[in-house]
């Protein structure tokens with residue numbers, strides 16, 4: 633008895649994965665989507681998305697992902713939970729290795745996204761998750777009503793987190809290692825002119841204090857120009873210093889660069905060295921990293937996949 637072979641398996645349920653599902657679904661390929669620990673991806677941890685085309689009033693990130701999911705389902709997409717641990721491309725159809733099972737598939741689209749990075753300073757790991765250190769203002773901001781908090785970072789994420797936190801916190805320190813934000817001008821202006829946000833320029837975090845108490849009591853920072861250290865009296869530390877692409881399970885099967893992002897081949901954004909294996913979204917893009925560009929890559933991967941499969945199966 634031969635094991636079932638899927639036409640298309642898509643790993644990941646962010647904008648890239650679900651757009652690939654909509655397109656391969658409409659191509660009648662009945663895609664199977666593997667969802668991991670954060671169904672819906674990074675947008676589900678954001679609040680209002682203001683720059684996704686078609687929503688002049690903005691759209692809630694979670695709602696947008698629910699809509700994409702429903703849209704993909706309408707065209708025959710199936711969802712299964714699972715933790716992918718490896719991909720074997722030695723023999724076609726390929727074998728996706730999950731913690732508890734193997735799945736054989738003619739096409740694999742990897743859209744595993746990226747996860748928030750941490751700074752690695754003392755106290756951060758010990759106080760992460762429920763004890764005051766977090767990477768998600770949307771998830772945890774409401775716990776800090778009338779308290780002082782710090783956001784670490786200078787990009788759009790840091791500006792966005794800081795602005796969101798002003799809804800609850802009495803004061804938000806924005807700790808950045810330089811004296812200008814990397815964030816887009818509109819976000820940077822909004823953050824730096826907000827009455828509740830106090831930028832702490834030229835400063836790096838040194839330690840999260842409160843390990844002995846089991847809860848954050850402060851954030852020690854160091855001014856990189858003067859060397860002076862001080863402690864910000866915060867109860868919450870929100871780390872927003874960028875992301876690590878989720879590519880580790882595919883090492884060997886798909887090439888990665890020195891920052892661990894997938895490296896597409898042949899001048900394409902989505903093709904890999906293995907025919908029938910595609911990448912899409914933040915796991916393969918350290919340049920744009922937008923919801924709409926991830927969706928665009930998902931679309932490209934699906935169209936390439938559909939064409940390759942048609943040619944391959946017809947023997948051309």
Ligand code: NAP
Nearest residue numbers: 751785786787788789790792809810814872873874920921
């Ligand atoms: P990012 O743009 O890479 O910014 C990371 C920030 O963290 C930088 O300011 C960086 O400082 C700082 N940083 C990095 N490592 C650090 C360390 N070890 N200690 C202290 N600071 C550190 O990441 P992001 O803000 O997550 O944004 C990622 C992408 O998503 C960007 O393309 C962004 O435009 C996009 N995004 C867009 C929106 C929106 O449009 N509304 C919202 C969120 C994200 P330096 O500046 O000195 O390098």
